[in-house]
Amino acid sequence: MSNINGKVYAMNAITPMRPWKTWILRAFFFILGHVKPLQSDLINLSFIQFARWVILPRHRFPFLGETQKREELKYDYLLFFSNFNGTWNQYIDAFSAVLSRGLNLIWRWSEKFPGSVPVTLFKEYIARMQFDTDYYYTAYPQATANDVKSAHIVQNALTALSEGVETRTPEQFREAYLQFVITVQAHLGSTGEAPTVF
Amino acid sequence: MANQSGSVYGLTLLSPILNDEHAVPSHDLQIRKYLATLPTGADSPFAIAPGTHLARLVVMDDVIYVGMPACEEHLNSKYLVFESNFDGDLDTYLAGLATTIPQHLDAIWSHCTGYPGAGDAQAFARYMKACQIDTTFFFAAVNDKSVTETLVALQTQRAVADFVATHQGVDPAQTQREFIEFIRILKVTPPPPPGIMGPHRNLKTGGRNE
Amino acid sequence: MSKLNPTDIQGFVLRGYNMPYARYCFLHFEDAERACTLIRHLLPIITTGQLWDQGKPHSTVNLAFTHQGLVSLDLPIATLISFPVEFQQGMQARGGILGDTGVNSVEGWDEVWREGKVHAWLGIHALSLEALDARSAEMQSLIAETGGARLLGNQDAASIVMDGKVTAKEHFGFTDGFGNPDYLGVCRSTQPGQGKLTADGTWAPLATGELLLGYADEAGELPVAPVPHLLASNGTFMVYRKLHQNVGTFRRFLDQWGARYGAGDGFAREKLASKFIGRWRDGTPVEVSPDRPDIGIVQDPNRSTNFTYGNDAAGTRCPIGAHIRRVNPRDAFGFQGKLINRRRITRRGLPYGPFALEDETSGTYDPSEMDATDRGVVFMALNASISRQFEFVQQQWIAYGNDAHLGNEKDLLMGSHSEGEKYAIQGDTSPANPPFFCTGLPNFVELRGGEYFFVPSITALGMIAMGLVDPR
Numbered sequence: 010m011s012n013i014n015g016k017v018y019a020m021n022a023i024t025p026m027r028p029w030k031t032w033i034l035r036a037f038f039f040i041l042g043h044v045k046p047l048q049s050d051l052i053n054l055s056f057i058q059f060a061r062w063v064i065l066p067r068h069r070f071p072f073l074g075e076t077q078k079r080e081e082l083k084y085d086y087l088l089f090f091s092n093f094n095g096t097w098n099q100y101i102d103a104f105s106a107v108l109s110r111g112l113n114l115i116w117r118w119s120e121k122f123p124g125s126v127p128v129t130l131f132k133e134y135i136a137r138m139q140f141d142t143d144y145y146y147t148a149y150p151q152a153t154a155n156d157v158k159s160a161h162i163v164q165n166a167l168t169a170l171s172e173g174v175e176t177r178t179p180e181q182f183r184e185a186y187l188q189f190v191i192t193v194q195a196h197l198g199s200t201g202e203a204p205t206v207f
Numbered sequence: 208m209a210n211q212s213g214s215v216y217g218l219t220l221l222s223p224i225l226n227d228e229h230a231v232p233s234h235d236l237q238i239r240k241y242l243a244t245l246p247t248g249a250d251s252p253f254a255i256a257p258g259t260h261l262a263r264l265v266v267m268d269d270v271i272y273v274g275m276p277a278c279e280e281h282l283n284s285k286y287l288v289f290e291s292n293f294d295g296d297l298d299t300y301l302a303g304l305a306t307t308i309p310q311h312l313d314a315i316w317s318h319c320t321g322y323p324g325a326g327d328a329q330a331f332a333r334y335m336k337a338c339q340i341d342t343t344f345f346f347a348a349v350n351d352k353s354v355t356e357t358l359v360a361l362q363t364q365r366a367v368a369d370f371v372a373t374h375q376g377v378d379p380a381q382t383q384r385e386f387i388e389f390i391r392i393l394k395v396t397p398p399p400p401p402g403i404m405g406p407h408r409n410l411k412t413g414g415r416n417e
Numbered sequence: 418m419s420k421l422n423p424t425d426i427q428g429f430v431l432r433g434y435n436m437p438y439a440r441y442c443f444l445h446f447e448d449a450e451r452a453c454t455l456i457r458h459l460l461p462i463i464t465t466g467q468l469w470d471q472g473k474p475h476s477t478v479n480l481a482f483t484h485q486g487l488v489s490l491d492l493p494i495a496t497l498i499s500f501p502v503e504f505q506q507g508m509q510a511r512g513g514i515l516g517d518t519g520v521n522s523v524e525g526w527d528e529v530w531r532e533g534k535v536h537a538w539l540g541i542h543a544l545s546l547e548a549l550d551a552r553s554a555e556m557q558s559l560i561a562e563t564g565g566a567r568l569l570g571n572q573d574a575a576s577i578v579m580d581g582k583v584t585a586k587e588h589f590g591f592t593d594g595f596g597n598p599d600y601l602g603v604c605r606s607t608q609p610g611q612g613k614l615t616a617d618g619t620w621a622p623l624a625t626g627e628l629l630l631g632y633a634d635e636a637g638e639l640p641v642a643p644v645p646h647l648l649a650s651n652g653t654f655m656v657y658r659k660l661h662q663n664v665g666t667f668r669r670f671l672d673q674w675g676a677r678y679g680a681g682d683g684f685a686r687e688k689l690a691s692k693f694i695g696r697w698r699d700g701t702p703v704e705v706s707p708d709r710p711d712i713g714i715v716q717d718p719n720r721s722t723n724f725t726y727g728n729d730a731a732g733t734r735c736p737i738g739a740h741i742r743r744v745n746p747r748d749a750f751g752f753q754g755k756l757i758n759r760r761r762i763t764r765r766g767l768p769y770g771p772f773a774l775e776d777e778t779s780g781t782y783d784p785s786e787m788d789a790t791d792r793g794v795v796f797m798a799l800n801a802s803i804s805r806q807f808e809f810v811q812q813q814w815i816a817y818g819n820d821a822h823l824g825n826e827k828d829l830l831m832g833s834h835s836e837g838e839k840y841a842i843q844g845d846t847s848p849a850n851p852p853f854f855c856t857g858l859p860n861f862v863e864l865r866g867g868e869y870f871f872v873p874s875i876t877a878l879g880m881i882a883m884g885l886v887d888p889r
Contacts, residue, residue: 016819050752053751053752054752055822056819056820094819095813095819095820096813098804098805099809099813102636102759102805103756105636106635106636106752106755106756106758106759107752107755107756126636126637127636127637127638128636128638129636129638129641130638152824153819153824155819155822155824156819156824158822159822159824187846187852188846190852191843191844191845191846191852194731194732194841194843194844194852195731195732195737195822195841195843196822197839197841197854198818198819198822198823198824198825198826199824199825199826199837199838199839200824200825201824201825202825204514204516204812204813204816204817205513205514205812206514
C-alpha cells in the first residue's frame with residue numbers, strides 16, 4: 010500500500026457537508042468549470058497531473074442489491090482525489106500560499122474546516138480527512154506534469170523540423186535546426202526517479 | 208460533461224463491499240491483501256488493459272468524524288473506490304478492461320455486492336456504471352494526448368536531448384544526414400511499455416560518441 | 418510585529434560579522450553538570466546582536482548545540498522530543514533526503530563528523546590571526562578549567578586574500594556573499610532584491626519568523642517551535658556542511674567546454690562560467706548584464722541584487738538551471754514569487770584551505786593534485802525550519818529540477834551527478850549566446866561532513882546553563 014508511485018502522489022480526502030451547503034458548492038464548481046480564467050492558477054501550479062472533486066450526496070451512495078444495507082446519513086460528502094508531483098508538505102504549502110481563496114471556496118462548506126491559511130492548522134485538517142491509497146498505477150511513473158508537457162513540446166517541434174527535411178540545403182537545415190534547438194532547449198530535462206521521501 | 212476533460216475521462220466508482228460477518232478474513236481485507244501484492248509497474252493490470260493514464264484503488268472503510276459539534280455517523284458498508292483517468296469514452300474503456308484483465312477484475316470485485324463477473328461484458332459494464340458517481344469537477348493538466356502519445360513523446364524527449372548534446376559543433380551537412388537517420392529510427396521504434404520507471408533506451412542517435 | 422531585542426539574539430544570526438578569520442570548534446559533553454558550568458562561564462562572552470557603535474571587537478564567540486548535545490545537557494524529555502524531527506535525527510540520518518549518497522556519503526566524511534559525537538559548535542570569528550589564536554586559547558583554558566567538554570576538533574576558515582586584499586571570493590573564483598534575505602525588524606542595510614516581491618514589483622523584507630523562532634512567519638502564523646516558548650524564542654536552526662571543492666576538476670571542465678563555447682576564447686570561458694552560477698565571477702548578475710561583467714552593478718547596492726526573471730522565461734539571459742536561479746527563483750514560478758518566500762535561507766560561512774590563483778597559461782596544472790588539496794567552503798545556513806527551508810531547497814531545487822521544468826537535472830556545481838546528465842545553457846540566435854549543452858558532468862563539490870544545530874537565544878542559553886528548562 011502506498012500513496013506514491015514514482016513521481017506522483019495519490020491523495021484521497023473525504024469531508025462531511027450539511028446538505029443545504031452542497032448546492033452552494035455545486036454552483037461554485039459550475040462557475041469554475043465554465044469560467045476558464047479562474048482555472049489559470051490551478052494550471053500554473055503545474056504539479057497536478059489529474060485532480061477531481063466529487064460531491065457524494067447522502068442518498069446517492071451506490072446501492073447494488075438487497076444484501077446491502079442502505080446508507081442512512083445526515084451529511085453529504087465531498088470526495089477529493091488528487092494526483093500531484095512533489096511531497097505532501099510542498100503541495101499543501103503551495104496551495105495555502107497562492108490558492109487559499111479558491112480552497113476556501115471549495116472547503117468552507119465542509120464541517121470544521123479551519124481555513125487554508127495559516128497552513129499548520131490546514132495541514133492538520135487534511136491529515137485527518139485523508140485516507141490512504143491501497144493501489145496506485147501510473148503509465149509514466151518517471152515523469153511529472155512538467156515533464157509530460159515538455160515532452161509534448163519537444164515532440165511537436167521534432168515533427169515540424171522533420172517535415173521536408175530531406176529537401177533542405179545544409180544551410181537551410183542549419184537555420185531550421187538552430188530554431189528547433191532554441192524551441193526545445195528549456196524542455197530537455199531527463200526523467201527518472203523521484204527524490205527520496207521519508 | 209463533468210466527467211470529461213478534453214479527451215481524458217475521469218471515472219469515479221464506489222462499489223459497496225460485501226458485508227459478510229462469516230467471511231474470514233472479511234471481504235475488505237481480502238481486497239486489501241490482493242491489492243498489496245498486485246504489481247504497480249509494467250506488469251500492472253492497468254498497463255495491460257489499454258488507455259489508463261493514472262488509476263487508483265482505495266478501500267474506504269468509513270466516513271470521517273471531524274469532531275464536535277459535527278455529528279458522528281457511520282457507513283453501513285465499506286466501499287471500494289476506483290478512480291481512473293483514461294483516454295476515450297467509458298464504454299470502450301470498460302470493454303477493454305473486461306477483455307484484457309478479467310481475472311484481476313474478478314479477483315478484486317468479486318468481494319463487492321452485485322458483481323456479475325467480467326465474463327459477461329455487458330453485465331460488467333452495467334454494474335460498473337451502477338457504481339459510478341459523477342465527477343463534479345475534473346482537472347487534467349494535459350487533456351489532449353493519449354497514453355501512447357505521452358510515452359512516445361517522453362521517449363522522443365530523451366532521444367532528442369541525446370542528439371542535440373552529441374551534435375553540438377558538428378557541421379550542418381553531417382548533422383542533417385544524421386538527423387534524417389535519427390528520425391527514421393525513431394519512427395520505427397515502438398513506444399515504450401506503460402508503467403516502467405526507467406528509460407527505454409535502445410535508441411542510437413548516430414552522434415560522435417556512439 | 419514586536420520589536421527585536423538584539424541583546425537576546427546571538428550576533429551572527431542577525432548579520433554576518435564580515436571578519437576574515439574563523440575557527441569552528443566542535444565539542445563533546447561528558448557530564449551535564451560540568452558542561453552547564455562551562456556554558457555559564459561562556460554566557461557573558463557570547464557575542465550578541467548588539468550594534469558595535471564603538472567599532473568591531475577583535476573577535477566574537479557564539480555557541481550552538483546538536484540534538485545529542487541537548488540530550489547530554491539533561492534537558493527534560495518533553496522538551497527534547499518537541500524539537501523538529503530532522504533536528505532530532507541529525508544530518509547524517511537525513512542523507513537520503515539531501516542526496517548525500519555515493520561520494521557525499523558518510524564514509525568520505527572527516528572523522529569528527531563520521532563519529533556523530535559532536536554536541537556543540539563553538540564559533541570564533543576574528544579580525545586577525547592573532548586575535549583568533551588569543552580567543553581560541555581563552556576558550557581552551559575555559560574548557561580545561563571547567564572540565565566541561567572535550568574538544569573533538571577544529572575547522573579553520575578564512576576569507577580568500579588576493580593582491581593583499583580580503584575578498585568575498587570562493588575557490589572556483591566566484592564572488593560570493595550576495596542574496597542574504599532582508600527580514601522585518603532585523604537591523605542591517607537592506608537592498609532591493611533581497612527580500613520578497615510585492616504586488617507592485619517592489620521588494621519588502623521577509624517576515625521575521627522565517628529566520629527567528631517566536632515571530633510571525635510568511636505563512637501568517639508562529640512557526641512550529643520546540644517548547645517551552647522561552648527556550649525557542651529568538652533562537653534559530655543552523656545547518657553546517659563542510660563542502661570540499663574539486664578546483665582542478667572545475668578548471669579542467671571550464672577549459673574543455675570554454676574552448677567550444679561561443680568564440681572559444683578567454684572571454685567565452687568567463688561567460689560560460691557566468692552561465693553556471695548566474696553571476697559573472699566578479700559578481701555581476703547575469704540576468705541584469707548577460708553580455709559582459711560590470712563592476713559598477715556589483716558595487717551598487719540598488720542593482721547588485723535587484724532583478725527578476727519574469728522577462729527571461731526562456732532562460733536566454735540567465736540559464737534556467739543556473740545556481741542562483743535554482744536556489745532563489747524570485748518570480749520565475751509565477752504568483753509574484755509567493756512560492757519562494759518560505760524557502761529562503763541566510764548563509765554565513767567562509768572558504769577554507771589554500772587559494773590557487775588561476776594561471777593565464779591554463780593546462781599547466783594537475784587537476785587531480787588540485788582536487789586532492791583540502792579546500793572548499795564551510796556552508797552554514799540559518800533558518801527557522803531546517804526541513805521546510807534548507808532541506809527543501811537542497812532536495813527539490815539543487816538535487817532535482819522539476820519545479821524549474823528541468824526534470825531530474827541537478828545544480829551543475831553542487832549536484833551529485835549521474836551518468837548521462839547534462840547542463841543546458843539556453844541561448845538565442847546570436848553567435849556569442851548560442852544554445853549550449855555541457856555533458857559528462859563530474860562532481861565539483863563533495864560533502865565532508867556536517868550537522869544540524871540549534872542556536873539558542875541568550876535567555877535560552879541561561880536557562881540551559883542553569884538547568885531551568887521546564888517544558889510546561
